[in-house]
Amino acid sequence: MTTQPHENTLEIRQLNATLPNGMRLLRDVSLTLEPGEVRALVGESGAGKSMIGRAVLGILPSAVVHSSGDILLEGQSLNAMRPKTRRSIVAKMSALIPQDPLTALNPVRKIGPQITDPLVRIHRWSRDRALKRALELLERVHIRNPERVMNSYPHELSGGMRQRILIAAAFAPSPRLIVADEPTTALDVTVQKQILKLIRELQRETGTAVLFVTHDMGVVAKISQKVTVLFAGRVLEDAPTEAIFNDAAHLYTRGLIAATPTPNATAEPFRPVPQDLIAQLQRDTQAEDVRFYQGGRK
Amino acid sequence: MVDATMPLRRRRFRVRNLRFWIPLTWIMMLVLAALCAPLIAPHDPLAQDLFLERLPPFFMDGAEPGYWLGTDSLGRDVLSRMIYGARIALFVSVIAAVSTGIFGSTLGLLAGYYGGWWDRVISRLVDIWMAFPPVLFAVLLVAVMGTGLTSVIAAIALIDWTRFARVIRAETMVQAHMDYVDSARIGGARRFTTLVSEILPNVMPSIIALLMLEMGIAVIVEAILSFVNLSISSDDPTWGSMIAEGRGAIHFAWWVLLFPLITLFLTVLSFSTLGEGIKKKFDPVLSS
Numbered sequence: 001m002t003t004q005p006h007e008n009t010l011e012i013r014q015l016n017a018t019l020p021n022g023m024r025l026l027r028d029v030s031l032t033l034e035p036g037e038v039r040a041l042v043g044e045s046g047a048g049k050s051m052i053g054r055a056v057l058g059i060l061p062s063a064v065v066h067s068s069g070d071i072l073l074e075g076q077s078l079n080a081m082r083p084k085t086r087r088s089i090v091a092k093m094s095a096l097i098p099q100d101p102l103t104a105l106n107p108v109r110k111i112g113p114q115i116t117d118p119l120v121r122i123h124r125w126s127r128d129r130a131l132k133r134a135l136e137l138l139e140r141v142h143i144r145n146p147e148r149v150m151n152s153y154p155h156e157l158s159g160g161m162r163q164r165i166l167i168a169a170a171f172a173p174s175p176r177l178i179v180a181d182e183p184t185t186a187l188d189v190t191v192q193k194q195i196l197k198l199i200r201e202l203q204r205e206t207g208t209a210v211l212f213v214t215h216d217m218g219v220v221a222k223i224s225q226k227v228t229v230l231f232a233g234r235v236l237e238d239a240p241t242e243a244i245f246n247d248a249a250h251l252y253t254r255g256l257i258a259a260t261p262t263p264n265a266t267a268e269p270f271r272p273v274p275q276d277l278i279a280q281l282q283r284d285t286q287a288e289d290v291r292f293y294q295g296g297r298k
Numbered sequence: 299m300v301d302a303t304m305p306l307r308r309r310r311f312r313v314r315n316l317r318f319w320i321p322l323t324w325i326m327m328l329v330l331a332a333l334c335a336p337l338i339a340p341h342d343p344l345a346q347d348l349f350l351e352r353l354p355p356f357f358m359d360g361a362e363p364g365y366w367l368g369t370d371s372l373g374r375d376v377l378s379r380m381i382y383g384a385r386i387a388l389f390v391s392v393i394a395a396v397s398t399g400i401f402g403s404t405l406g407l408l409a410g411y412y413g414g415w416w417d418r419v420i421s422r423l424v425d426i427w428m429a430f431p432p433v434l435f436a437v438l439l440v441a442v443m444g445t446g447l448t449s450v451i452a453a454i455a456l457i458d459w460t461r462f463a464r465v466i467r468a469e470t471m472v473q474a475h476m477d478y479v480d481s482a483r484i485g486g487a488r489r490f491t492t493l494v495s496e497i498l499p500n501v502m503p504s505i506i507a508l509l510m511l512e513m514g515i516a517v518i519v520e521a522i523l524s525f526v527n528l529s530i531s532s533d534d535p536t537w538g539s540m541i542a543e544g545r546g547a548i549h550f551a552w553w554v555l556l557f558p559l560i561t562l563f564l565t566v567l568s569f570s571t572l573g574e575g576i577k578k579k580f581d582p583v584l585s586s
Contacts, residue, residue, distance in 0.1 A: 057480075058484075059480045062413065091484060098481060099477070103478060104476075104478055107478075108500050108502070109499065114478075118487075121486050121487065
């Protein structure tokens with residue numbers, strides 16, 4: 001059956017995630033990510049953007065019940081794997097750029113081992129090679145004194161520096177896939193721009209596919225080739241970025257784009273996504289829930 | 299601007315250091331006294347001399363040279379007994395605190411990190427345990443196991459592990475939700491590895507502070523058990539038994555009670571103050 005070459009780095013098929021109380025976090029989410037592609041996941045808070053990233057990496061909160069669906073990394077079904085194999089495959093192929101650089105580094109461990117540990121542990125590199133690669137990457141993300149930084153504790157560095165370190169750590173093993181979970185939200189605007197630029201540059205150099213979780217349409221326009229719009233854990237629209245910005249198929253997407261604040265606030269007043277549209281979408285979701293539970297598709 | 303801020307910084311720096319060094323000096327003195335007891339003690343702590351009973355300390359009338367802190371009702375030298383008492387007090391406090399700490403912290407780490415059944419079972423156990431009155435529990439345990447230092451140590455560990463379990467469980471839960479734990483997991487670390495190499499170092503400062511506190515508590519518990527004659531034989535010099543003996547003679551030989559009491563007080567205070575100081579020194583964020 002699997003004679004044709006699998007070209008997708010990541011393929012999510014009909015992924016559902018449910019809380020024990022029956023609340024559905026993800027509803028039949030399907031998406032694909034080609035090698036070297038950047039796909040943005042957009043939606044409002046609670047739309048399930050981060051959940052998708054966490055599901056791929058296998059770090060869903062323990063309360064979440066996986067009800068159905070499958071995730072394929074380069075054609076390998078994660079469902080079919082035993083947990084141990086799954087973790088090592090995921091660790092080998094993917095990495096995370098976390099949201100909050102302040103908590104994403106262990107405060108009592110030096111930076112150096114935090115970057116090199118996974119390289120040695122998972123990729124079986126020698127210490128020297130890992131160290132060289134870490135220094136190289138730190139320099140690449142414009143950290144001025146890499147040797148000193150490797151010997152520092154996280155609290156001795158600024159938030160922007162820490163985020164750059166995390167980016168370096170994520171790209172160090174040249175993974176096939178990186179999940180960037182709102183990597184710029186915790187930073188101030190001037191730093192945001194540099195960080196985005198860095199991620200884009202490194203992504204192009206390494207040819208890594210990136211699943212970029214964000215709620216910022218401005219960021220979407222800058223970084224991604226494809227966009228998946230989510231609402232209440234459901235995919236509303238899946239299209240190339242240009243198409244989304246020029247001619248979005250879904251009203252909600254148009255609402256999101258229109259709701260992006262512009263620097264020229266006086267000329268164009270801020271327009272949030274219309275309330276009646278959101279109400280309509282919520283009714284749809286509820287109706288869909290009813291079908292889901294009555295259909296006995298569990 | 300530099301001139302205005304410098305003295306303030308320097309002063310705060312010194313006060314913080316004093317709070318570390320004074321208790322440390324006291325503890326070191328005790329350790330030294332305990333280690334070199336036979337060399338330092340002016341008399342045999344067990345030697346009775348009924349001709350020299352209830353001698354007052356050196357600064358009072360009627361004091362005998364060589365008996366610096368006086369003698370008790372059996373003519374035993376108070377200072378010598380206190381020095382030998384430090385041996386027992388420190389031995390019990392170190393062994394008891396370390397075993398309590400290892401036992402309680404392990405359970406706390408497991409409950410806080412693995413959650414689920416681990417947490418449910420351990421937390422209920424802590425709740426049940428804490429419903430017992432601790433002193434009564436200790437007396438019961440020693441009564442069942444028989445007197446002796448081993449029973450005292452076991453009693454302390456069996457009673458006080460809940461202190462570690464509760465605090466370390468809470469700290470672990472906080473740490474477990476930090477992104478760095480997820481990062482380690484994505485980096486292929488096993489759950490147990492993550493717990494030991496990522497989370498444990500972060501809760502270590504708390505464990506050490508608690509350990510110090512526990513040493514102080516162990517000294518008190520040992521004294522209490524000695525006081526009610528459940529520690530080791532009442533002949534052996536312990537601070538608790540000295541206090542118990544001194545209690546009967548408080549009206550005419552208060553020194554027998556007071557000196558061991560002050561020593562006990564200073565020791566417990568030093569341990570808990572030192573715990574805070576060490577916690578700060580161990581924590582890279584607090585120490586910079």
